[in-house]
Amino acid sequence: MAKIKSAFFCSNCGYESSKWLGKCPTCLEWNTFTEEIINKNNTSNEDLNYLLNQNYESKTALTLKNIKSSKDVRILSIDNELNRVLGGGIVSGSLVLVGGEPGIGKSTLFLQLALSLSPRKILYVSGEESETQIKMRAERIAFYNEQLYILTETNTQKIFKQISLIEPELIIIDSIQTMHSILIESPQGSVSQIRQTAAEFQRLAKETHVPIFLIGHITKDGSIAGPKILEHIVDTVLQFEGDRHYSYRILRTLKNRFGNAAELGIYEMLHNGLKQVDNPSELLITQKPEALSGSTIAATMEGMRPLLVETQALVSQTIYSTPQRTVTGIDLRRLQILLAVLEKRGGFLFGNKDVFINIAGGIRLEDPSLDLALVCALLSSFQDIALSPKICFAGEVGLNGEIRGVTKIETRIKEADKLGFEKIIISGYNAPNAKNLKTNIEIVSLYKVEELYKKFFV
Ligand code: TYD
Numbered sequence: 001m002a003k004i005k006s007a008f009f010c011s012n013c014g015y016e017s018s019k020w021l022g023k024c025p026t027c028l029e030w031n032t033f034t035e036e037i038i039n040k041n042n043t044s045n046e047d048l049n050y051l052l053n054q055n056y057e058s059k060t061a062l063t064l065k066n067i068k069s070s071k072d073v074r075i076l077s078i079d080n081e082l083n084r085v086l087g088g089g090i091v092s093g094s095l096v097l098v099g100g101e102p103g104i105g106k107s108t109l110f111l112q113l114a115l116s117l118s119p120r121k122i123l124y125v126s127g128e129e130s131e132t133q134i135k136m137r138a139e140r141i142a143f144y145n146e147q148l149y150i151l152t153e154t155n156t157q158k159i160f161k162q163i164s165l166i167e168p169e170l171i172i173i174d175s176i177q178t179m180h181s182i183l184i185e186s187p188q189g190s191v192s193q194i195r196q197t198a199a200e201f202q203r204l205a206k207e208t209h210v211p212i213f214l215i216g217h218i219t220k221d222g223s224i225a226g227p228k229i230l231e232h233i234v235d236t237v238l239q240f241e242g243d244r245h246y247s248y249r250i251l252r253t254l255k256n257r258f259g260n261a262a263e264l265g266i267y268e269m270l271h272n273g274l275k276q277v278d279n280p281s282e283l284l285i286t287q288k289p290e291a292l293s294g295s296t297i298a299a300t301m302e303g304m305r306p307l308l309v310e311t312q313a314l315v316s317q318t319i320y321s322t323p324q325r326t327v328t329g330i331d332l333r334r335l336q337i338l339l340a341v342l343e344k345r346g347g348f349l350f351g352n353k354d355v356f357i358n359i360a361g362g363i364r365l366e367d368p369s370l371d372l373a374l375v376c377a378l379l380s381s382f383q384d385i386a387l388s389p390k391i392c393f394a395g396e397v398g399l400n401g402e403i404r405g406v407t408k409i410e411t412r413i414k415e416a417d418k419l420g421f422e423k424i425i426i427s428g429y430n431a432p433n434a435k436n437l438k439t440n441i442e443i444v445s446l447y448k449v450e451e452l453y454k455k456f457f458v
Pocket residue numbers: 100101102103104105106107108109137140141269270271272273274
């Protein structure tokens with residue numbers, strides 16, 4: 001009998017070690033190592049091919065000239081947000097990993113996709129819910145697909161058998177953590193099972209040219225192995241995120257072999273499924289009758305799409321010895337840098353002030369062009385001077401207090417103009433790009449944070 005081998009894996013990043021470790025040397029997480037039984041000899045390619053009912057032929061190397069070129073064949077769904085994050089539709093033979101916290105709406109999104117792709121033949125494999133539960137969910141959603149097959153199964157070999165019978169045009173696996181391959185002895189959801197089953201689906205996608213979506217759960221406490229360990233083997237990684245207290249959901253591209261890796265899709269969770277949000281800026285700017293201090297509008301970009309968002313700052317006298325710095329929607333370090341710049345360049349002392357930052361709508365932003373709006377929101381709250389809600393900002397702030405140019409300034413200005421803003425403050429370095437735009441909006445260009453202060457707060 002073959003000797004049973006075991007190894008320790010980090011459930012966060014998949015790092016393998018022969019002994020238990022307290023801290024993972026690659027992702028630096030603590031207490032993530034679990035022991036798993038592996039039997040490497042079993043997982044050879046021959047076995048996989050046998051199970052995929054395919055004959056193993058040894059491959060010969062080819063020159064580029066002899067490789068058949070294939071056009072990038074894509075399935076276009078009626079969900080424009082999904083098409084956008086995938087770089088223009090679902091690429092045939094692609095393996096897409098979709099991560100997200102439990103309950104955020106992953107199953108809903110992909111069941112809706114399967115239903116909306118009618119009359120294409122789709123296989124939706126669920127290891128989490130029963131057929132009746134899935135049917136109940138499907139009945140809430142407005143689409144109907146005669147050719148949608150539901151399979152509640154977790155054994156990959158049995159799933160492959162069904163796939164060869166049904167021959168679907170698209171496969172959805174919900175979720176990869178529930179899948180289980182008989183080639184590996186570790187339990188479901190362990191690092192080696194996730195890797196093994198994902199590798200089997202990858203081979204299937206490449207050999208049959210059927211696109212496969214793998215849904216994966218992310219948990220903050222790392223109690224189950226996360227989809228992070230698969231990021232390198234899949235073609236595209238999407239993340240579905242949002243605050244459960246808001247109805248907005250964001251589908252974000254983290255990696256994409258077939259398109260831009262910084263795209264964003266926005267949805268609203270309704271009682272009958274997810275609705276695409278076509279005009280997100282209108283939703284992210286709260287409508288208020290009067291101007292309030294501490295609130296400014298940033299003209300940001302997420303991927304190819306302009307997004308106007310409200311940034312709010314609250315600066316108040318601290319009662320503790322260490323002032324509080326609390327942010328939602330941006331990186332805390334970003335705020336700390338901006339506060340230091342304001343202190344050094346403008347003489348604003350935040351040392352005895354608590355500072356809170358919030359991005360309206362529960363969305364998280366990384367675009368550095370947010371800086372200018374943040375700085376203005378901070379100053380506005382500090383001085384308790386409200387700015388007109390008809391002004392918006394787009395500029396990055398450097399450590400010397402200089403206002404740097406940002407990408408795609410024309411798109412940002414056009415979006416602000418379309419939404420009825422009267423004035424946009426940009427970097428002087430961006431001014432040449434904005435010169436020839438035919439818009440009604442007044443464009444103000446500045447070079448230094450000091451100028452900003454003089455313009456609005458004295
Ligand atoms: P679900 O897709 O099950 O999340 P996940 O697969 O990411 O765990 O979504 C669950 C939530 O979505 C649940 O709280 C109910 C809500 N929901 C709606 O609000 N409207 C709907 O039409 C559907 C199907 C679900």
